[in-house]
Amino acid sequence: MRRTLHIGGLELESPVMLAPMAGYTDLPFRLIVRSFGGLGLAFTEMLSPPSVMRGREKRVKFLVATSPQDKPLGWQIYGKDPALLADAARWLADRGAPLIDVNMGCPQKKISGKGAGAGLLRKPDLAVEIARRVVEAVKVPVTVKIRLGWDNAQTAVDLAKEFEKLGVAAITVHGRTRVQKFEGKSDWEAIGNVRAAVDKVPVIANGDVVSVESARDVFRITGCAGIMLGRQPIKEPWIIRDIARDLNGEPPLPPPDARQRFELMMRHFQMCSDMYGEKQTVLHFRKWVPQYLKGRSVARPMLAALQQVKDAAELKARLMEVMM
Ligand SMILES: Cc1cc2nc3c(=O)[nH]c(=O)nc-3n(C[C@H](O)[C@H](O)[C@H](O)COP(=O)(O)O)c2cc1C
Structure with missing residues (x-):
């Protein structure tokens, strides 16, 4: 039987999600994973609410770019002003956003230090107020993405109960505290405690799911209704497919071979090029190339040369040399 998940009125074809990731989960990458x-x-x-509402400006137009194939898409907003966040949510929902997610987990100093993102975990009353105002502002499902807490895991348990009461449609929990940033391991048992604290709202487990086996483990340990993957799909954009197939009892598919990986990169490059322009994409791809090459033994001078390519033709030629 097919495993699906309902979030509010939205029926998802699988309970496996791609995490929001600044600098990575743009339209081209989302389409690559969806493919x-x-x-x-x-x-x-x-x-940020101003970015959302001024989406046509050059600086932010790529952040808000989407397409008819890019569905369903959750729009994530962050900030600490309940009224502004409610306005941004309303603005998005009025323009067809099917789901609004509020970021309460970003550990970056420039965000959490100013009280937004994971900074809200130090002010649970404000976090609850924000969730309430956003839920009241829109008819579409509102989800929140939290960490376990600022420095201890009780915060997530307490917050989840409040979020459930006020009608949040799903809660994603990254199993680390703000203090941990990305150190240590995502604590799936602690995520399980959050899951056990609420009955009505689906909890989505996040952090360190890297394979079909770890996906099985995280479902078993947390009892969560869904899972969310961030970093692994950057290296293996097909991993979400593999996990979803496993959940449905379908046999595994072989990972893409060298030629297919090369073609995937070229397709990704082309989509970025269509959106950002070739010159910008050559720079943008400096972060993607090492990701796609993870696990392959590539000589250092070649890696360095790949970071200095000047145009698409040179990138293609060098990648062919490395990958084929
Ligand atoms: C480069 C990068 C950017 C991220 N940006 C965001 C973001 O914009 N919003 C958010 O909620 N989480 C963000 N995260 C956190 C991820 O969504 C996710 O919670 C975290 O990476 C743990 O999951 P993973 O172990 O599967 O990567 C980011 C993580 C990384 C590595």
């Missing part, structure tokens, strides 16, 4: 199938829901990277 494999099995993806329940993807998210924009976190957007």
Whole structure:
């Protein structure tokens, strides 16, 4: 039987989601992951209310770019002003956003230090107020993405109960505290405690799911209704498909071979080029190339040369040399 997930009125084709990731989960990458199938829901990277509402400006137009194939898409907003966040949510929902997610987990100093993102975990009353105002502002499902707490895991348990009462449609929990940033391991048992604290609202487990086996483990340990993957799909955009197939009892598919990986990169490059322009994409791809090459033994001088390519033709030629 097919495993699906309902978030509010939204039926997702699978309970496996692509995490919001600033600098990575733009439209081209979301389409790359979607092209494999099995993806329940993807998210924009976190957007500030002014960025959302001035989306046509050059500086932010790529952050808010989407397309008819890019569905369903959760729009993630961040900030600490309940009224502004409610306005941004309303603005998005009025323009067709099917789901709004509020970021309460970003550990970056420039965000959490100013009281937004994970900074809200130090002010649970404000976090609850924000969730309430956003839920009241729109008819579409509102989800929140939190960490376990600022420095201890009780915060997530307490917050989840409040979020459930006020009608949040799903709660994603990254199993680390703000203090941990990305250190240590995502604590799936602690995520399970959050899950056990609420009955009505689906909890989505996040952090360190990297394979079909770890996906099985995280479902078993947390009892969560869904899972969300961030970093692994950057290296293996097909991993979400593999996990969704496993959940449905379908046999595994072989990972793409060298030629297919090369073609995937070229397709990704082309989509970025269509959006950002070739010159910008050559720079943008400096972060993607090492990701796609992870696990392959590539000589250092070649890696360095790949970071200095000047145009698409040179990138293609060098990648062919490395990958084929
Ligand atoms: C480069 C990068 C950017 C991220 N940007 C966001 C973001 O915009 N919003 C958010 O909620 N989380 C963001 N995260 C956190 C991820 O969504 C996710 O919670 C985290 O990476 C743990 O999941 P993983 O172990 O599957 O990567 C980011 C993570 C990374 C590595």
